[in-house]
Amino acid sequence: MLAARAHYVDLADARDFVAGFEAALDGQARVDQRWAITGASSTPALSHAALDAMTAGWTRIDRIEAAISPGARAPRGLSVIRAILGWAGAPVRVFEKGRWTIRSGWSEPRRTPFPGLGRRWTSLAETPDLDLLPARFHPRRDAIFRAGLELPILHLGLWALSLLRRSRLASTLEPLAVLLGEMAGWVAPLGSDRGGMVVSVEGRDANGVRRLARWSLVAEAAAGPHTPVAPAAATLRALLDGRLGEPHATPCVGLVDLDAIVRELDDLPIRTRLESQRPEIPGLFPRLLGDTWDTQPSSVRQVHAGVTPVTLRGKARARGASGLPALVRRLQGLPPTGRHATAVTITPTADGERWVRRFGVRTFASSITADRHDPWTFEETAGVLTFRFGAAPYPGGFSWTFEGWRLGPIPLPRAWAPRIRARTFARDGQDGTDIYRFRVLVAHPWLGVIFGYAGRLS
Known part of the structure; x- marks a missing residue:
C-alpha cells in the first residue's frame, strides 16, 4: 500500500x-x-x-x-x-x-x-x-x-x-x-x-x-x-x-x-x-455509585449513605399475579395487592446493610452486601436465594441492574431468572423538598408478575 x-x-x-x-x-x-x-x-x-x-x-x-x-x-x-x-x-x-x-x-x-x-x-x-x-x-x-x-x-x-x-x-x-x-x-x-x-x-x-x-x-x-x-x-x-x-x-x-x-x-x-x-469511602452505595453519588438528590443520599440506621415510613401500592406468585408473596412476607402502610428500616452492617420492610402486617427482610468477587456489584439475599446487582445512575436517583443469581452457593442460569426492575429516586414535594420514592417489579415469563410495589417514604 x-x-x-x-x-x-x-x-x-x-x-x-x-x-x-x-x-x-x-x-x-x-x-x-x-x-x-x-x-x-x-x-x-x-x-x-x-x-x-x-x-x-x-x-x-x-x-x-x-x-x-x-x-x-x-x-x-x-x-x-x-x-x-x-x-x-x-x-x-x-x-x-x-x-x-x-x-x-x-x-x-x-x-x-x-x-x-x-x-x-x-x-x-x-x-x-x-x-x-x-x-x-x-x-x-x-x-x-x-x-x-x-x-x-x-x-x-x-x-x-x-x-x-x-x-x-x-x-x-x-x-x-x-x-x-x-x-x-x-x-x-x-x-x-x-x-x-x-x-x-x-x-x-x-x-x-x-x-x-x-x-x-x-x-x-x-x-x-x-x-x-x-x-x-x-x-x-x-x-x-x-x-x-x-x-x-x-x-x-x-x-x-x-x-x-x-x-x-x-x-x-x-x-x-x-x-x-473510590473504594475506600464508607457506605456501600456511595462506593458503588462513585463519582455520581454526589449528584444524587439529598433524600436519596440520606437514605443510602450507609453510615447510620434509617427508618422510613409512608405508603406503598402492591400488585402481583394470582396463583403461585401469590403463594410466593405470602411465604416471603411480601404484601398482597392493594395499598399498605409501609415502614422500611435500613441498618448498616460490617459488609453492607440489613433491610426490614413492613407492609401492613407482613414483614420482608433481606441482607444487602458487597460482592466479595466484584467491587462493582452487590448482592441481596432473601432466604436461600441471592441476587446480584449493579448500581447505575438514573434520573433523580439510581437503578439496580440485575447481573446474576444463585441458590445458596450454586449459580443459576440467567435465562431462568425473573426479570427485575428496581429504582430508588426522588421527586419534589409540594413544599419544594425532594421526596424519596421507590419502584420494584419482579416478573417471570412463565408466571407473570410475581410482585411489584411502589411508593413514597419519609
Whole structure:
C-alpha cells in the first residue's frame, strides 16, 4: 500500500505482527508521507482509548485488565479460530505481579464479570495489548488481557485441549480448527447473540486518592462483530480530516479518543458505560455509585449513605399475579395487592446493610452486601436465594441492574431468572423538598408478575 502511495490502516490483532510493524514500516511511511496504522480494532485501539479516558490526570496506575467475550451465536471466522488455536497452550510473555513472566495461552480460567451479561469464563489471551499496555501505561503490578467463549463447555473444552500443547503432547492445535468450528456451531443455539468487552484499571488520581475505573460495552442482537471495525472507521475519519498529525507507522493507540470510536456505533444495539469509584469511602452505595453519588438528590443520599440506621415510613401500592406468585408473596412476607402502610428500616452492617420492610402486617427482610468477587456489584439475599446487582445512575436517583443469581452457593442460569426492575429516586414535594420514592417489579415469563410495589417514604 505504501509503495502505491496510499495510506494503510488494518485491524490486525496478532501480537508479533503489531510488535514489529513500526520498525518495519516507519522509515518508508515518513519518506512517503503516508500513514501506516496497525491494530485499529478492539485490541489495542479500543482498549487504549478506554484507558486514556479513564486515567486522564492520574498520577499512578497499578493494575490493568481487559477482557472480551463474544456471544455464542456471533459469526465465527475460520481464520479467527485458527489464530486462537495458534497460541492456546503456547508460552505467552505477560507482565504480572510487577515483572515479566511466562504463562500459557488460554490458561488461568476464571469467571469475569461483564456488566449487563453476568459472569463469563475467560482465560489469558495473546494480543498486542500484552506489550502495549505496559509500554504506554507503566502499571506497577499487572497488565492482563483475557478472552472467553460464552458457553462453558466450549471455553473449558478449549482449556482442556490447551493442556495437550502445554504438556508437549501436541505441537499446535491449529489442525482442529475446522472440527472445533463445526462443534461450536452445533452448540451455538444454547448460547446468545450478546457479547461484551470490559476494561478495568486501578491506580491513584490527580489528588493521590485510590481509584477504580471500569469501561464496559454490551452488544445485543449479534452486533458484536461491528465493534472491531469502529476504531478503524474513527481513524479513517480523523485521517481524512487531517487530525492525526505527521504521518508515520504506528499501532493504533492514542490516535483517536473513546468518544470518536463509540460514535461509530451509535446506530447499533450497542451500549457502553464508564464508571469510577473510590473504594475506600464508607457506605456501600456511595462506593458503588462513585463519582455520581454526589449528584444524587439529598433524600436519596440520606437514605443510602450507609453510615447510620434509617427508618422510613409512608405508603406503598402492591400488585402481583394470582396463583403461585401469590403463594410466593405470602411465604416471603411480601404484601398482597392493594395499598399498605409501609415502614422500611435500613441498618448498616460490617459488609453492607440489613433491610426490614413492613407492609401492613407482613414483614420482608433481606441482607444487602458487597460482592466479595466484584467491587462493582452487590448482592441481596432473601432466604436461600441471592441476587446480584449493579448500581447505575438514573434520573433523580439510581437503578439496580440485575447481573446474576444463585441458590445458596450454586449459580443459576440467567435465562431462568425473573426479570427485575428496581429504582430508588426522588421527586419534589409540594413544599419544594425532594421526596424519596421507590419502584420494584419482579416478573417471570412463565408466571407473570410475581410482585411489584411502589411508593413514597419519609
